[in-house]
Amino acid sequence: MKETRVCGLLGIKYPIVQGGMTWIANAELAAAVSEAGGLGTISPNAGMRIEDDVEMNLEKQISLARELTNKPFGVNIVVLISEIAALVDVLIEEGVPVVTTSAGNPRLCTHRLKEAGIKVLHVVSSVRQAQVAEESGVDAVIAEGFEAGGHNGFDELTTMVLVPQIADAVEIPVIAAGGIADARGLAAAFALGAEGIQMGTRFIATGECNAHPDFKRRIIESSDTGTMITGRALSPTRGLKNAFSAEVARMDKRGATADELLALIGMGRSRMGQFEGDVDNGELYCGAIAGMVRDVVPAGDIIKKIVADYDRVVAGLR
Numbered sequence: 001m002k003e004t005r006v007c008g009l010l011g012i013k014y015p016i017v018q019g020g021m022t023w024i025a026n027a028e029l030a031a032a033v034s035e036a037g038g039l040g041t042i043s044p045n046a047g048m049r050i051e052d053d054v055e056m057n058l059e060k061q062i063s064l065a066r067e068l069t070n071k072p073f074g075v076n077i078v079v080l081i082s083e084i085a086a087l088v089d090v091l092i093e094e095g096v097p098v099v100t101t102s103a104g105n106p107r108l109c110t111h112r113l114k115e116a117g118i119k120v121l122h123v124v125s126s127v128r129q130a131q132v133a134e135e136s137g138v139d140a141v142i143a144e145g146f147e148a149g150g151h152n153g154f155d156e157l158t159t160m161v162l163v164p165q166i167a168d169a170v171e172i173p174v175i176a177a178g179g180i181a182d183a184r185g186l187a188a189a190f191a192l193g194a195e196g197i198q199m200g201t202r203f204i205a206t207g208e209c210n211a212h213p214d215f216k217r218r219i220i221e222s223s224d225t226g227t228m229i230t231g232r233a234l235s236p237t238r239g240l241k242n243a244f245s246a247e248v249a250r251m252d253k254r255g256a257t258a259d260e261l262l263a264l265i266g267m268g269r270s271r272m273g274q275f276e277g278d279v280d281n282g283e284l285y286c287g288a289i290a291g292m293v294r295d296v297v298p299a300g301d302i303i304k305k306i307v308a309d310y311d312r313v314v315a316g317l318r
Contacts, residue, residue, distance in 0.1 A: 001307050005173045006196035009119060009139055010098055011072045013037030016186070016303055017121075017142070017175060019200030020076020020100055021150070021285065023047070023275045024211040027061045029299055031068035032208040036300035037307075040065070040073040041100060044087055047210050047275070050268045055086050062094050072097045074121070079104020092116040103151065106136040121175065125153025130166045130174075140173040141166065142198050147179030149201050149287035150270075152229070152236045160192070167193025181289045183309035187317070199302075201287035206299040212277030215284060218242075222290040231265075234258040240284035244269070 006015040016038035018030065026047050030040025042065060044058040058075065065073050075096050077087050080103050088109050091099055099113050102123035113120050114137055122133040123142045130141045143166045145159025146152050159178040167174045176189035177198035189197045203209060205216045218240055230248040231237045233256060239245055251261060265283070273282020 001310050002190060004190075004195035006140060006175060009173060010039050010074075012039050014303060014307060015175075015196030016306065017041065017074075017100075017196060017198040018203050018299075019177065019198050020074070020102075021200050021204065021274075022078075023271045024204065024209055025076065026208075026210040027064035027068065028210070029203060029206060029208040030073045031065050031071075032206070032299035033203065033303065034065075034069045034071035034073045036303040038303050039098060040069075040071075041098075042073065042075045044075065044077060050271065054083055055090050058087060058090050059094065062090075062096060074098030074100055076100040076102065077109075078102055079106070079108055084109060088112055091118065100142065101138075102142075106133045106138055110136045110138055123177070124166065125157060125162065126155055127165050127169045129153075130170050134170045134172050138172065140175055140195075141170060142175045142177050143167075143194065144198070145176075145178030146229075146236075147238075147288040148177055149227070149238050149290075150285040152238060154232075154236060156229075156236060159189075163189065163192040163194050179287060179289050181292045183306045183313045185289075186306055186310060187313045201289050202293055202302055203299055204286070205293050205296045206302065207296060208299050211274050212279075214277040214279050215274050216296055218279050218284060219286055219290050219293050220295065222286070222293070224288075224291040226290050227286055227288050231261050234261040234265075237283070238285070238287065239273075240279075240286045240290065242273075242282075242284060243280045244273070244282060245284075 014037045018033040020041040025043035030042045033040035042061045048057040098119045100121045106122040120138045122138045124130045143163045146156045163176045173195040175196040176194035181202040270283040272278045273284045
């Protein structure tokens with residue numbers, strides 16, 4: 001397996017990062033990924049109820065992760081949320097080694113995190129966003145293509161075209177995300193100029209992830225056309241096709257505004273689908289790679305298989 005700057009930067013054996021998926025990137029999953037040599041990532045709201053205190057939940061998740069592993073792990077935070085300052089306080093007080101920031105201006109919290117000795121990765125979906133992130137002092141960028149599950153960039157650039165352009169535009173390491181689930185994706189990411197990969201969807205279908213079994217089952221049963229993008233007026237969002245996504249698509253077609261979409265989605269729609277298991281009426285954030293996921297396995301086995309298959313994949317290119 002090729003060692004890259006990402007390994008040294010994050011203190012990990014393999015350049016594989018687990019995505020910080022809202023509601024379901026729990027401590028058990030993060031610890032399992034880190035124990036296997038990758039970088040596990042916690043979501044601050046993993047497993048909590050909507051009415052729970054997110055700072056307290058984050059503290060609990062960090063504490064549990066430290067009971068399960070002594071390897072580095074990270075936390076993903078959404079910059080735009082109202083609790084961002086309080087969450088940054090928790091991350092600094094807890095001495096979390098790595099933080100991934102997304103959905104907002106990296107200038108808002110990178111300086112404070114870096115002053116505390118925390119490595120900062122920022123999720124970007126365009127060259128300009130990557131350049132701004134580099135100027136803000138982040139340690140690496142995660143170039144996330146349109147194939148990724150959940151909220152995506154408005155320009156809808158695919159991983160294939162996004163990663164090489166960002167790799168050419170910045171000096172800091174680039175981590176490729178969106179549409180990656182195996183050693184072939186890792187080799188392709190390296191060929192495009194990335195120095196690591198981030199995977200989310202593949203890690204949902206694991207024993208350690210606290211996603212509802214029905215959500216995992218829907219991923220396993222999915223096909224290459226099993227996901228769709230909806231809600232472009234609000235934020236392009238990729239998820240599994242279900243009754244809810246069909247309703248949002250109908251609203252898209254008639255030109256619904258962002259406010260109308262917000263009124264339909266409400267609060268916790270993704271929790272309803274992903275954590276509670278209402279796979280008809282909830283949002284099921286899921287990448288287009290879902291059609292390649294065929295079983296629920298331990299998270300560590302996913303990393304072991306990628307590492308074991310990598311040399312064979314590369315040898316086949318010669």
